[in-house]
Amino acid sequence: MWELLVQPMEFPFMQHALAAAIISSVVCALLSCWLVLMGWSLMGEAVAHSILPGIVLAHIFGLPMALGAFVFGMLAVLLIGGISGGSTLKHDTSIGVVFTSLFALGLVLVSRTPSETHLTHILFGNVLGISQQDLLQTAGMGLATVAVLLALRRSFVLLAFDKIHAHTIGLSTGALSILLLALLALTTVTSLQTLGILLVVAMLVVPGATALLLCRRFGPMLAVAACSAAASALIGVYASYWLDISTGGSIVLAQSGQFALAYLFAPVKGMVPRLRQRRQRSAGEHAAPTRPIDTLLDVKDPA
Amino acid sequence: MSTETSPHTHPDTTPRAGSETSADTGVGSGATPGAAVVVERLSAGYPGVRALDEVSITVGAGRICALLGANGSGKSTLFKALLGLHRPTAGTVRLFGMDPSRARRRNQVSYVPQHEQVDTSFPVSVEQVVMMGRYGHMGLTKRARPSDRLACDEALDQVGLSELRRRGIGELSGGQRKRAFLARAIAQQAPLMLLDEPFAGVDRGSEELISSVLKALRDTSGTTVLISTHHLAGVEDLADEVVLLHQRVLAAGLPSEVLTEEQLGRSFGAVLRETT
Secondary structure, eight states, X not given: OHHHHHGGGGSHHHHHHHHHHHHHHHHHHHHHHHHHHHTOHHHHHHHHHHTHHHHHHHHHHTOOHXXXXXXXXXXXXXXXXXXXXXXXXXXHHHHXXXXXXXXXXXXXXXXXXXXXXXXXXXXXXXXXXXXXXXXXXXXXXXXXXXXXXXXXXXXXXXXXXXXXXXXXXXXXXHHHHHHHHHHHHHHHHHHHHHHHHHXXXXXXXXXXXXXXXXXXXXXXXXXXXXXXXXXXXXXXXXXXXXXXXXXXXXXXXXHHHHHHHXXXXXXXXXXXXXXXXXXXXXXXXXXXXXXXXXXXXXXXXXX | OHHHHOTTSOTTTSOOOOTTSBTTTTBOSSSOTTEEEEEEEEEEEETTEEEEEEEEEEEETTOEEEEEOOTTSSHHHHHHHHHTSSOOSEEEEEETTBOHHHHHHTTOEEEEOOGGGOOTXXXXXXXXXXXXXXXXXXXTTOOOOHHHHHHHHHHHHHXXXXXXXXXXXXXXXXXXXXXXXHHHHHHHTOSEXXXXXXXXXXXXXXXXXXXXXXXXXXXXXXXXXXXXESOOTTHHHHOSEEEEEESEEEEEEOHHHHTOHHHHHHHTHHHHHHHO
């Protein structure tokens, strides 16, 4: 057992991979708690896809990848806000229009750029190829994001819970929303190397969803999401080493597994406890001795 | 003017009595003396719909005013205009002589939302909701000080929810939830409180409790209360003033004057009976 855990860590690239995976999944997990409550799950997907042209342009002009990605992430956010605000279209429609357009622009730019190897790394991540410098950058940006999130956590919770009250007490709901979206863009960029564009959205939704099923208060929800994400990163990285499978895919599957468990067995909100409670209740209501057993089992629940 | 009409406001949030205001007499420059809410010739609407048509309303400080109207009468739009959530096409709104946005930043307005606006699955407890009322008094990180905790304790006590303070907001009945949001508004200690349909979906006991709490707020701290409702019942005993609204102001004055069979029947009854 000890062998199983220690042997992979003899390679520096595995150490870097594990550290990067844990850092970025924990940052994503914290942010996901707000995204889930704001109803912004799709925004994560939109931002992740929209940064592709930014990365390619940064590559062409020799600028830092993170800069290009961040600029295009924010561009997507502003376009989405602008289109749904300036027309009668629904929010998800403008999200769909903007991110697919920007992703397509990215694909076109890639097709005119000589080095093709980059594309698969961007799409699927390359956690095993992370250098020490990448790791430091990930850690730095992650730390900054977490610091802002935690410092303003009560305002963000209020924004998600009751926008009108936030507005009434003089908070700028617009500025808070933009700030949260900027943090989303930054986080997406940070996690890009671990999971790639296609799977980063999982890290931005699943841990928060799992935690919401398990928790009744926001504070514990943050802790559960972070722990669940860190455990998934650990499981994913080891599984990918020993079973020789995709690292990003393993991390996300570990998260999905935890979500499934929470969905079924969460103490109050889980499927199994709810069914059991429902059965007890209907048994209590209908267990009149004259009633035949088959109608008892056939009781339709109004919900 | 506002310094007098809002005795319980904290010194740092109290608007300065400027040179234009003579604090001794409480008479503001140009504005109606002692008025908390002044709406002048306000028109507002949405594309293709006219919601408010030249509405003028004045609510005196320390009064309870009921805004009575059927669904679609423009009550919600008027509330949104007062809160600065809806931009009117014409007319002005002044709260304690201030622009609404200035009044909000100075913690002059509290708002008790309608039933449907609350996400009951949100992972937040009753006392956490009430504490949100204090955020306007707090710094950037919204960390509670002892004075904030005290204000929350008192507010919870006033609405009779001290025992249920650790419950989730979704684990309350409709009436209890309404009282929780009333407690949040009380904890905010703003001199003007807006309540959107406070009696809709509320049991008898909660309705009586809410009414008596509002009267106590008016009498002890001079809070101005503005209620939007389509329920005639309860308004007569509670309100000092009634405004009948249907796109325009149909009648305004004392409940005994406005809530007569004749007045309601002539100007309003048909619409009201249809929808309530």
